[in-house]
Amino acid sequence: MSQAPGLLDSWWDAIGCPHCRGRFVPGAEGGLLCPRCEERFEVCGSVPRLLPATRVAALAEWSRSYREARLRDGWQPLAPEQRCVLPFSSPPGCPVLYWQVRRQTYRALLRVLTAWGPRPAGGAVADLGAGVGWLSFRLVERGYRVLAVEASLDDAFGLGAAQAYLGPAAGRLLLAQGDLEHPPLQPSRWGAVLLNASLHYAADLQNTLYRAAEALQPGGLLVVMDTPVARRPVAGTGRGDRHLGYHELEDALAAAGLRTRWSRVFRGPRWWAHQARAWLRGEPVFSFPLVVARREGIADV
Numbered sequence: 001m002s003q004a005p006g007l008l009d010s011w012w013d014a015i016g017c018p019h020c021r022g023r024f025v026p027g028a029e030g031g032l033l034c035p036r037c038e039e040r041f042e043v044c045g046s047v048p049r050l051l052p053a054t055r056v057a058a059l060a061e062w063s064r065s066y067r068e069a070r071l072r073d074g075w076q077p078l079a080p081e082q083r084c085v086l087p088f089s090s091p092p093g094c095p096v097l098y099w100q101v102r103r104q105t106y107r108a109l110l111r112v113l114t115a116w117g118p119r120p121a122g123g124a125v126a127d128l129g130a131g132v133g134w135l136s137f138r139l140v141e142r143g144y145r146v147l148a149v150e151a152s153l154d155d156a157f158g159l160g161a162a163q164a165y166l167g168p169a170a171g172r173l174l175l176a177q178g179d180l181e182h183p184p185l186q187p188s189r190w191g192a193v194l195l196n197a198s199l200h201y202a203a204d205l206q207n208t209l210y211r212a213a214e215a216l217q218p219g220g221l222l223v224v225m226d227t228p229v230a231r232r233p234v235a236g237t238g239r240g241d242r243h244l245g246y247h248e249l250e251d252a253l254a255a256a257g258l259r260t261r262w263s264r265v266f267r268g269p270r271w272w273a274h275q276a277r278a279w280l281r282g283e284p285v286f287s288f289p290l291v292v293a294r295r296e297g298i299a300d301v
Contacts, residue, residue, distance in 0.1 A: 008026075008032075008043075008046075008048070008174070010145075010171075011124075011147070011174055012024060012025075013186070013189065014124050014147070014185070014186055014189045014190065015048070015050070015147065015174075015176065015184050015185065015186065016034075016184055016185055016186035016187075016189075017034035017036065017037060017039060017050075017184070018050050018051065018052050018178060018179060018182035018183065018184050019034070019037050019039055019052060019182070020034065020036050020037045020039075021185070021186055021187055021214070022034045022035065022036035022037060022186075023035075023036075023186060024041075027040050027041075028040075030043050031043055032048055032050075039053075044153075044177075047153075047159070047175045047176065047177060048174075048176045048177070048184070049176075049177045050149075050176050050177060050178045050184035051151070051177055051178060051179050051182075052179060052182050055179050055182070059151040059152070059179065062151065062152070062239075062240060063151060063152035063153070063154050063158060065239065066152060066154075066157060066158075066239055067152075067154050067156065067157050067158075069237075069239055070156075070157050074093050075093050075094055075157070076091070076092060076093035076094075077155070077156035077157075077161075078091050078132070078156070078161065080163075080164035083132060083133075083134060083161060083162075083164045083165070084137070084164055084165070084168070086099070086102075086132075086134035087099050087102040087103045087106055087134060087135075087138075088103060096270075097270055097271065097274060100267075100268070100270060100271070101226065101267065101271065101288060102197075102226065104265050104266070104267060104268075105225050105226050105265055105288065105290060106135065106138065108263065108265045108290050109194075109223065109225060109290065110142075112221070112223065112263075112290065112292055113192075113221075116221060116292070117191070117219070117221070118191035118192055118219070118220065118221065120142065120143035120144045120145070122191045122219075123189070123190055123191020123192070123217050123220060124144070124145040124146065124147060124189070124190055124191060125139055125144050125145070125146045125147070125190070125191060125192045125193075125194065126146075126147045126149060126183065126185055126190050126192070126193045126194065126215065127139070127146055127147065127148045127149065127194050127196050128149050128178075128180055128183055128193060128194065128195050128196060128198055128212065129149070129150065129180055129195060129196045129197055129198020129199075129201070130148035130149055130150045130159065130162070130175075130196060131150060131157070131158065131159075131196070131197070132157065132158070132159075132161035132162055133148045133150075133159065133161065133162030133165050133173075133175065134165075135194070135196055136148035136162070136165070136173055137162075137165040137168070137169060137173065140165070140168075140169045140170075140172045140173050141168075144172070145172045145173075146172065146173050146174070147174050147176060147185075148162060148173060148174070148175050148176070149176050149177075149178040149180075149183055149184065150162075150175075150176075150177065150178070151177065151178065151179055151180065153177055159175050159177060162175050180195075180198055180199075180201060180202055180208060181202055181203065181204055181207060181208045181211070182211070183211055183212065183215065185211070185212075185215035186215070187214045187215055188214075188215070188216065188217050188218070189215060189217055190215045190216055190217060190220055191216075191217060191220050191221070192216075192220055192221045192222070192223065193212045193213075193215055193216060193220070193221075193222050193223070194223045194225060195208075195212060195222070195223065195224045195225065195227065196225055196226065197225065197226035197227065198227070199224050199227040199244070199249075200227045200228055200236060200241045200242055200243065200244055201240055201241045203240075205244070205248070205249070205252050206252050206255060206256070209222075209252050209253060209255075209256040209258070210255075210256045210257075212256075213256040213257055213258055213293075213295060216294075216295060218295075219294065220294070220295075221292060221293070221294060222258060222292075222293045222294070223290065223291065223292050223293075224249070224289075224290075224291035224293075225288075225290055225291075226288050227244060227249075227288070228243040228244070228286040228287070228288060229243065229244050229245070229246055229249060229286055229287055229288070229289055230243040230244070230245060230246070230284050230285065230286040230287075231245065231246060232245040232246075232247075232248075233245040233248055234284045234286075243284055243286050249291070253291070253293055257295055258293035258294065258295060259293060259294050259295070260291060260292070260293040261291075261292050261293070262289050262290075262291055263289060263290040263291075263292065264287070264289055264290075265288065265289070265290050267288070
């Protein structure tokens with residue numbers, strides 16, 4: 001997994017130490033150094049590994065168990081040409097409803113960006129929980145400069161699979177291993193921060209939203225997408241995730257200083273049939289709203 005030499009040169013003013021949010025400088029042997037807290041981070045194949053040292057082991061285990069769970073569920077590693085058409089296909093082995101939902105949310109996100117910005121020239125975008133990087137790649141296609149942050153480097157279900165996008169991305173995509181709760185973002189530098197099917201994995205919801213909001217530049221957007229939201233918090237799949245409660249999320253967004261707008265995304269009959277079957281089985285019923293927010297007092301949403 002590699003990226004173009006010198007690609008970090010255009011990111012020094014935006015990526016930051018996951019501990020103190022300080023600005024990096026080039027370190028010894030191609031690594032990164034945070035002068036403020038004297039933490040050093042390696043670059044593996046030009047991919048910065050920007051994890052807090054205390055989180056490395058736990059996230060490696062999570063990545064391993066996530067891969068095993070996906071394979072048990074019938075998901076298959078995708079070839080590069082299959083990754084490059086996501087989310088506009090339903091690859092073999094993947095649930096058809098899963099990619100239908102992701103397509104619907106992606107189109108809704110594009111409508112938000114068109115209506116409220118930021119435009120591509122309005123600041124870089126951080127994709128937190130980037131997975132295999134398909135959303136980052138689609139935004140790069142639309143002219144954005146995107147940082148894809150993912151804890152897993154797995155070559156099938158994590159950031160390792162994003163290698164397929166680096167050539168077509170023409171230097172506007174940076175891959176970085178990072179933690180959702182300690183994102184490698186400098187404060188007030190980002191046009192948008194996308195919590196991409198990831199917020200329901202946050203153990204500390206309030207801190208995660210605070211750190212994401214802190215990274216926004218004036219007028220920047222925070223978007224929560226494809227996170228399951230129910231009337232009240234309930235358990236998820238058993239992989240460290242859960243369904244967030246509506247009021248729980250609403251209160252946490254407000255506490256992070258965010259002015260929020262909730263949007264329902266039309267899901268269609270396949271989704272409602274799925275929810276009806278879940279209700280009949282006594283399982284939790286939830287939705288995937290698109291939640292769009294700005295810092296309080298900067299601009300209305």
